[in-house]
Amino acid sequence: MYRIGELAKACKINNDTLRFYEKNGLLSPSNRSDSGYRLYSEKDKEILQFILRAKGVGFSLAEIRELLSIEVDKANNACADVKELVDAKLLDVEQKLAELTRFQTSLKRLSDACCGGEKSAEHCTILEALESDTSQIRHEHHHYKAH
Amino acid sequence: MYRIGELAKACKINNDTLRFYEKNGLLSPSNRSDSGYRLYSEKDKEILQFILRAKGVGFSLAEIRELLSIEVDKANNACADVKELVDAKLLDVEQKLAELTRFQTSLKRLSDACCGGEKSAEHCTILEALESDTSQIRHEHHHYKAH
């Protein structure tokens, strides 16, 4: 069991952020001490790490909350609804993966091209690297969500 | 050449966002009409799409600005500096890729497990799906940047 300060420190975030996540339904400590101290379990820590990772790859807290809430109502077995959500997120993730893979290819190309040769300077922009990406992924109806 | 409204519409963003990006050094139209209208080229559009994609995978505008500024000073051939930056970003991207791949695996597992069988309900949480991920990627010194 971690106390708030311990967990925060371990995950390099602010105590207030944990309280904030709690207030916003992302993560509640699974226990409280007799004196009312928040007590986070190992599992809570994993949830937190999940949240932080998800944030890192561009999910908003709202989306993360949604992901975390994916839990079949075991009584009702409302699986179909869940599957829909999951599949939507899966698409999202796959799109992000595709984008990132392009980035990776381009950056690699840049890195290789850069200091390797002498004539390198000609092709030292991500954009140029991206442009020369012949295996370009094009999404016909790619949409960006509004901020 | 696109006028501001045309480009904005094409990329489903606000005119003001384009002006905002310009003011913040992310994208300036490569031309102006005699009357002062912003005129965006095809290349400008590509830059914009790059920006939007990069945002989508969790890069901040500051990071994107940095990525866009990766351009060897062709006179000075300051390649070494560039390579350093590129390699740092590459690490970043690879970390994100690893995270996303985990997400993907988990979500797939969820999707498959969900409506497939009757005993499915037992394993219907991303966290459970993540936990059962035996090929887990663990980063010893994984750090998250402060917001």
Place this chain on the structure above:
DNA sequence: ATAAACCTTTGAGTTAAGTCACAGGTCAAG
């Protein structure tokens, strides 16, 4: 027994990334 860590509530402040609204003026298309 005292300092550091925690609690609650309330509320204000911050940063990033926009978005909206004037005001006053120019430009372009039907």
Place this chain on the structure above:
DNA sequence: CTTGACCTGTGACTTAACTCAAAGGTTTAT
């Protein structure tokens, strides 16, 4: 020749995601 799209500048507003502060009180560690 008027309407809609654009220009500049200024500044206020918004949302997300924190972050800090203050006030008053309890708990834990040394």
